[in-house]
Amino acid sequence: MTTTSTSGPLTRRDLLKHAAVGSFALAASHVQSVLAADEKSQPLRVIAYNVYNCTGWPKDRALANKATALGQMPDRFANELALYAPDIINFSESPSEEVAKEIAQGLGMNYVRFPSGGNWPGTLLSRFEIVDPRNVPLVEGERPQDLFTRHWGQATVKLPGGESLVVHSAHLHPSPEPDTRLREIPLMLRSMQKDLDAGRSMLLIGDLNHTPDTKEYKLWIEAGWTDTFTKAGQGNGLTIKADTPERRIDYVMAAGPIAKNIVESRPLFEGAFRTNPTDPESFALSDHLPQLAVFK
Structure with a gap:
């Protein structure tokens, strides 16, 4: 019964x-x-963005200073980025954690912060869960004093369906002389090698401070990374500066299975991300343009 x-x-x-x-x-x-x-x-939408400390560019524009003084910048960044329905965003030259948190909340995102070896921290944001964050994840030893003075961090984003995506957030040294970057990149590749060999889906996002015609770029490609813009972009893809772009130094790179699913990649030379050349008082949110990449 x-x-x-x-x-x-x-x-x-x-x-x-x-x-x-x-x-x-x-x-x-x-x-x-x-x-x-x-x-x-749904497509996975990823943005790499050097945000210039979220102070607006050029800094000498009165309206940029006023917007910063009035505390409007977190809302301005969140609202503009939200138009592109991003799932993952990387900030180079991130603002204070208070401002970064406010932007994350405005976007309904989680975030992790990667401290800088100098004064240029990074922030990784995602509407998905972020786990296992590690700052400067060298295979062995401590961070050399003169390397990773901007930022480099790693975390795992838990995608829908239980898939995991390894994300490296990076901002390499900006010196015109490449020596520092050519010492940074091999250490990063050594740290990435285990996941590359395992065929895991991975992203490398950030301001790498080198153009595609350099030794630094060649190291990434030879290691197995795919430049999403080279794969799916059109034109020259220049990302700096936000008035008249002249160089491509901001990247979303992919490795593993996700690299086969790139459907779009382009800098966002539009909206509040750029200045208005006919208005001497206009300002952009940053001196860089965001780089958007979409994966099916």
Whole structure:
């Protein structure tokens, strides 16, 4: 005889009641499954952005200073970035943690912060869970004093469906002489090698401070990284500066299975990310343009 946990035999009313509750739970479970499947099928949208400390550029523009003084910059950044429905964003030259947190909240995102060896921290933001963050994840030893003075960090983003995406957030040294970057990159590749060999999906996002015609760029490509702009971009893809772009130094690179799914990559030379050349008082959110990459 079937019984409940608290009384005697089930009545017809009990059976109808339990059937209704069960049907509702089944329907709710079905809706959740459909939503999860739909989210998993959506493109993954990634933005690399050197945000210039979120102070606006050029700094001598009165309106930029006023917007900063009025505390408007977090909302301005969040609102402009939200137009592109990003899933993952990387900030180089990140602002204070208070400002970064406010932007993350405005976007409905989680975030982790990567301290700088100098005064240029990084922030990784995602609407998905971020786990296992590590700052300057060298294979062995401590960070050399003269390396990674901007930032380099690693974390794992938990994608819908339980997939994991290893993300390296980086801002390399800006010196015109490449020696420092050519010492930084081999240390980074050594740290990445285990995941590269395992064929894990990985992203390298940030201001790498070198153009595609350099030894530094060649090191990434030879190691197995795919430049999303080279794969799916059009034109020259210049990312700096926000009035008249002249160089491409901001990247979203991919490795592993995700590198086969690149469908779009372009700098966002539009909206509040650029200045208005006909208005001497206009300002951009940063001196860099964001680099957007989309994966199916």
